[in-house]
Amino acid sequence: MRTIRILALLLLLAPLPARSLSQEETDRVIRKIDEMERSGGDYKALVYMEAKEKDKTDVVYELLAYRRSGDQKLMFLFLEPKTEAGKGYLRLEKNLWFYDPRVGRWERRTERERIGGTDTRRGDLDESRLAEEFTAKWEADEKLGKFEVHRILLTVRPGVDVAFPTVRLWVNKENGVVLKRQELALSGRLMRTGYFPRWKKVWSESKKGEVWYAEEMRYYDEVEKANQTLLLVKSVDTRPLETNLFTKAWLESKSR
Amino acid sequence: MSVVASRVRQGRILLQMAMRNLVASRVRTLVVGGIVALGVVIVVLGSSLLDSIDVGMTRSIQGSLGGHVQLYNAASRDPLALYGGTMGESVLEPIDDFARLKAAALTVPGVKLVVPMGIDQAMVSMGNVFDVALERLRADVRRRMEQGAPADAPDYEAHKAHLRRMATLLQQELRAAREIADETSGVYRDRKADFDALSTAVEGGFWETFDADPLGSLEFLENRVAPLSLDGGFTFIRYVGTDPEAFQKAFPGAQVVEGSPIPPGQRGALLGKLYAEEWLKLRAARRLDKIKEARDLNGRRIAKDEELQRWVKENTGQTRDILLQLDPVRTREAVRRLQAALGTKEEDPGKIVAALLDTNDDNFDARYRIFYAELAPLLQLYSVKVGDFITIKAPSRSGYVSSVNVPIHGFVEFRGLERSALAGMMSVLDIHSWRDLYGYMTPERAAEVRRLKERAGARTVAREDAEAALFGGGAEVPVEPVAVKPFDEAALLLAGGGRQSREDLFRRRYTQAETDTGVALNAAVILDDPRRIGETMPKLVEAAARAGMKVKAVTWLEASGIVGQSMGLLRMVLYLAVLIIFAVALVIINNAMVMATLQRVKEIGTMRAIGAQRRFVLVLVVVEVVTTGLVFGGLGAALGIAIVHAIGWTGGIAATNDTMYFLFSGPALIPRLGTASLVTSVAIVFLVSILSALYPAVLAMRVTPLEAMQSDE
Numbered sequence: 001m002r003t004i005r006i007l008a009l010l011l012l013l014a015p016l017p018a019r020s021l022s023q024e025e026t027d028r029v030i031r032k033i034d035e036m037e038r039s040g041g042d043y044k045a046l047v048y049m050e051a052k053e054k055d056k057t058d059v060v061y062e063l064l065a066y067r068r069s070g071d072q073k074l075m076f077l078f079l080e081p082k083t084e085a086g087k088g089y090l091r092l093e094k095n096l097w098f099y100d101p102r103v104g105r106w107e108r109r110t111e112r113e114r115i116g117g118t119d120t121r122r123g124d125l126d127e128s129r130l131a132e133e134f135t136a137k138w139e140a141d142e143k144l145g146k147f148e149v150h151r152i153l154l155t156v157r158p159g160v161d162v163a164f165p166t167v168r169l170w171v172n173k174e175n176g177v178v179l180k181r182q183e184l185a186l187s188g189r190l191m192r193t194g195y196f197p198r199w200k201k202v203w204s205e206s207k208k209g210e211v212w213y214a215e216e217m218r219y220y221d222e223v224e225k226a227n228q229t230l231l232l233v234k235s236v237d238t239r240p241l242e243t244n245l246f247t248k249a250w251l252e253s254k255s256r
Numbered sequence: 257m258s259v260v261a262s263r264v265r266q267g268r269i270l271l272q273m274a275m276r277n278l279v280a281s282r283v284r285t286l287v288v289g290g291i292v293a294l295g296v297v298i299v300v301l302g303s304s305l306l307d308s309i310d311v312g313m314t315r316s317i318q319g320s321l322g323g324h325v326q327l328y329n330a331a332s333r334d335p336l337a338l339y340g341g342t343m344g345e346s347v348l349e350p351i352d353d354f355a356r357l358k359a360a361a362l363t364v365p366g367v368k369l370v371v372p373m374g375i376d377q378a379m380v381s382m383g384n385v386f387d388v389a390l391e392r393l394r395a396d397v398r399r400r401m402e403q404g405a406p407a408d409a410p411d412y413e414a415h416k417a418h419l420r421r422m423a424t425l426l427q428q429e430l431r432a433a434r435e436i437a438d439e440t441s442g443v444y445r446d447r448k449a450d451f452d453a454l455s456t457a458v459e460g461g462f463w464e465t466f467d468a469d470p471l472g473s474l475e476f477l478e479n480r481v482a483p484l485s486l487d488g489g490f491t492f493i494r495y496v497g498t499d500p501e502a503f504q505k506a507f508p509g510a511q512v513v514e515g516s517p518i519p520p521g522q523r524g525a526l527l528g529k530l531y532a533e534e535w536l537k538l539r540a541a542r543r544l545d546k547i548k549e550a551r552d553l554n555g556r557r558i559a560k561d562e563e564l565q566r567w568v569k570e571n572t573g574q575t576r577d578i579l580l581q582l583d584p585v586r587t588r589e590a591v592r593r594l595q596a597a598l599g600t601k602e603e604d605p606g607k608i609v610a611a612l613l614d615t616n617d618d619n620f621d622a623r624y625r626i627f628y629a630e631l632a633p634l635l636q637l638y639s640v641k642v643g644d645f646i647t648i649k650a651p652s653r654s655g656y657v658s659s660v661n662v663p664i665h666g667f668v669e670f671r672g673l674e675r676s677a678l679a680g681m682m683s684v685l686d687i688h689s690w691r692d693l694y695g696y697m698t699p700e701r702a703a704e705v706r707r708l709k710e711r712a713g714a715r716t717v718a719r720e721d722a723e724a725a726l727f728g729g730g731a732e733v734p735v736e737p738v739a740v741k742p743f744d745e746a747a748l749l750l751a752g753g754g755r756q757s758r759e760d761l762f763r764r765r766y767t768q769a770e771t772d773t774g775v776a777l778n779a780a781v782i783l784d785d786p787r788r789i790g791e792t793m794p795k796l797v798e799a800a801a802r803a804g805m806k807v808k809a810v811t812w813l814e815a816s817g818i819v820g821q822s823m824g825l826l827r828m829v830l831y832l833a834v835l836i837i838f839a840v841a842l843v844i845i846n847n848a849m850v851m852a853t854l855q856r857v858k859e860i861g862t863m864r865a866i867g868a869q870r871r872f873v874l875v876l877v878v879v880e881v882v883t884t885g886l887v888f889g890g891l892g893a894a895l896g897i898a899i900v901h902a903i904g905w906t907g908g909i910a911a912t913n914d915t916m917y918f919l920f921s922g923p924a925l926i927p928r929l930g931t932a933s934l935v936t937s938v939a940i941v942f943l944v945s946i947l948s949a950l951y952p953a954v955l956a957m958r959v960t961p962l963e964a965m966q967s968d969e
Binding site for chain 1: 381384387391394471474475478479480482483647651653654655656657658659660661695697701702704705708709712714716717719722723724726727728
């Protein structure tokens with residue numbers, strides 16, 4: 001009898017298997033990520049970008065990232081180094097344009113564009129639209145370092161153009177921010193791993209709420225193992241931007 | 257009687273007997289002589305062809321890009337490969353200061369010219385046809401906004417009309433796709449907005465209000481309509497960055513076939529003609545050229561050749577490229593011209609162009625002429641023409657992606673390598689543009705990168721430790737509300753520094769010192785006497801070392817990489833072929849001589865029986881053979897020379913494929929007589945004839961008169 005009691009106690013003390021998230025709960029986690037990062041208006045960030053590649057000199061940039069929630073517009077404007085100043089990317093509708101003031105021409109680019117030749121993609125600095133672009137599936141609850149996380153697999157919805165069709169996220173259970181992100185090719189091959197160790201939030205008047213942003217983003221190339229990219233968001237401004245900012249003419253005028 | 261007089265008399269008798277023997281056995285003499293003559297003809301022809309091929313290929317490579325000697329940084333990981341290696345472009349360490357290397361190399365006796373070079377591949381953005389047309393209209397709009405809108409602007413109106421027509425064509429094309437699409441699918445719904453946008457771009461209302469908001473209208477066309485045209489993109493270009501003036505002097509094989517050379521000291525490019533043909537030419541025109549070549553040179557026929565049939569089918573099915581180029585005025589003109597040329601009343605531009613391109617063996621030549629005489633003048637046959645600017649983009653040495661605009665001054669062809677896919681694709685770029693693309697990491701640039709890193713306070717986290725370092729024991733996910741930090745982009749942009757205007761860049765004329773000072777990847781050295789390559793190479797290395805530079809010197813052949821290797825292989829095959837021809841000729845001559853001499857055993861025995869000494873008989877045989885060899889060898893040589901000249905007069909041997917074109921260094925091989933190889937080959941044939949006759953003669957002499965007279969014929 002005593003043995004049975006001990007066994008029962010041990011069973012009670014033993015860690016319970018993680019309860020799986022229902023589809024509804026999983027979708028809610030993903031929607032929460034989008035909502036936390038949504039600026040609900042205009043957003044401007046000063047970003048430091050550093051790329052390391054095998055046998056190459058490090059490439060560093062300082063750039064401004066502008067975005068507008070309503071019509072999903074996005075623009076990057078490179079500030080430094082001097083040789084890169086004035087180059088920019090502009091996303092309008094489903095088009096990603098690249099402008100180089102040195103040649104004064106606009107070029108159409110794809111979602112797979114490596115921003116400034118680094119391992120950064122357009123989506124890394126854009127507003128999160130996970131729920132709109134992917135379907136989510138809970139995989140497991142586990143620990144990432146000392147943090148309790150949900151592991152969720154995302155698969156791209158038909159007809160949506162994204163850089164990677166499959167994404168795996170490690171979402172902090174406590175506050176709902178993404179800590180780790182794996183991006184996979186259609187074949188299932190792991191292409192890139194991202195870590196987001198530091199998060200900040202800023203008040204947005206247009207959203208009437210807080211906008212969360214990863215202050216530090218680290219991407220490790222899983223194909224070219226020696227390659228990695230670091231993004232540091234140095235400051236953020238959520239005040240309204242000029243109305244005509246997301247136009248080719250504006251970027252050209254700033255680059256002249 | 258003196259000994260000398262006796263020898264002379266003996267000699268005369270010997271000669272008389274030899275001649276009488278030769279004349280008496282006319283048939284035998286003619287057969288043996290004919291064989292010797294044939295051998296000499298073959299050898300003269302073979303050696304002339306080989307010589308001509310060798311000299312031609314050498315001249316092609318030396319005169320196009322190779323020079324005599326090539327110098328490059330000794331610390332380079334890869335060997336220099338001017339035409340690319342099997343693993344792509346060679347990775348070469350740069351020559352930091354070309355001017356210093358040039359000065360050092362010019363101190364070496366016999367060095368005539370030193371030309372800087374940098375070879376690389378890059379992308380040329382072509383855009384889709386819509387993007388190109390829209391870019392043209394955007395330039396018009398920009399100009400009108402800066403300089404004011406003139407009352408009469410025919411170009412601007414024509415560009416607008418052209419775009420409207422392009423939208424109409426695209427709408428017609430997509431209408432068919434819509435008719436078979438599943439209207440309930442998500443993709444259909446997603447694309448409905450695009451189709452609606454296209455309808456707007458076709459409507460008159462859109463174009464009537466275009467001028468009220470030209471920038472907004474352009475963005476509508478660029479972002480909503482142009483993406484529907486799924487063509488275009490970019491193409492690769494391979495170029496040599498150089499000092500165009502020095503290049504022109506050093507490489508006479510590089511000929512400007514259209515346009516003009518890059519003006520001295522200025523920026524610009526000459527596009528490789530073959531590159532332009534393969535990548536920049538209107539696809540229908542290129543296919544017509546290829547069909548013509550296949551028919552004329554290789555004797556292929558559309559009716560019997562699946563590939564030619566496929567090209568014809570592609571031409572008739574893909575008229576869109578042509579129609580998109582034609583604005584409404586040109587469309588009407590094209591229809592009018594084609595109606596007259598083809599004798600049809602067809603009004604539909606698509607159908608009449610398709611009818612023109614629907615070729616068969618009977619009508620091909622006529623249709624080809626009509627295309628180039630009637631339709632081509634209304635079209636832009638190449639996506640880039642002389643006077644245009646192209647944008648070249650390449651990942652630079654410093655890691656950043658560099659782009660430059662370069663004006664196209666003309667098209668260049670490398671003599672003898674026009675059809676070589678490896679060598680003929682090369683374009684020529686001024687060294688200043690090349691240096692911009694190469695993006696050498698100067699100490700100033702490196703310092704700027706260091707300063708940016710320090711300012712950002714970035715730390716490196718190794719992949720292996722990333723999770724532990726970022727989310728381990730001490731890590732937290734700090735979430736702090738931060739105050740909005742305003743910043744002024746204008747001030748930040750100013751900190752980036754000013755840029756030289758693009759127009760200034762193209763007007764600028766660089767001095768020779770500015771052209772020479774700076775980085776290069778290799779240097780072509782031209783010598784006064786190409787025979788001194790071997791002895792000059794170590795002197796060049798020493799001279800560079802004295803100037804504090806460690807360089808490697810390689811011959812033009814070593815530097816030619818794959819082209820050099822294929823040339824070496826072709827040479828080997830040719831030498832082997834001539835060796836076989838030689839061997840066959842010698843065996844035939846040898847057999848003929850042995851047989852001819854052995855037939856005379858009885859005759860020799862008789863001569864010995866009536867008192868002829870062995871030595872006398874031997875010399876007699878040798879004299880007969882030498883005489884036959886001299887007379888018929890001479891005739892053979894004369895015939896060989898005549899054939900070589902006759903081939904030349906009739907235009908040479910035509911190259912019927914690209915390998916032959918490369919081998920012949922041009923469209924036909926015109927063999928030339930190489931004196932040295934001619935004399936050597938005739939001498940070898942002659943010597944072998946004598947040796948072939950001597951052995952059976954010695955055998956014959958060993959026969960006793962009795963044995964000889966008893967033997968059967």
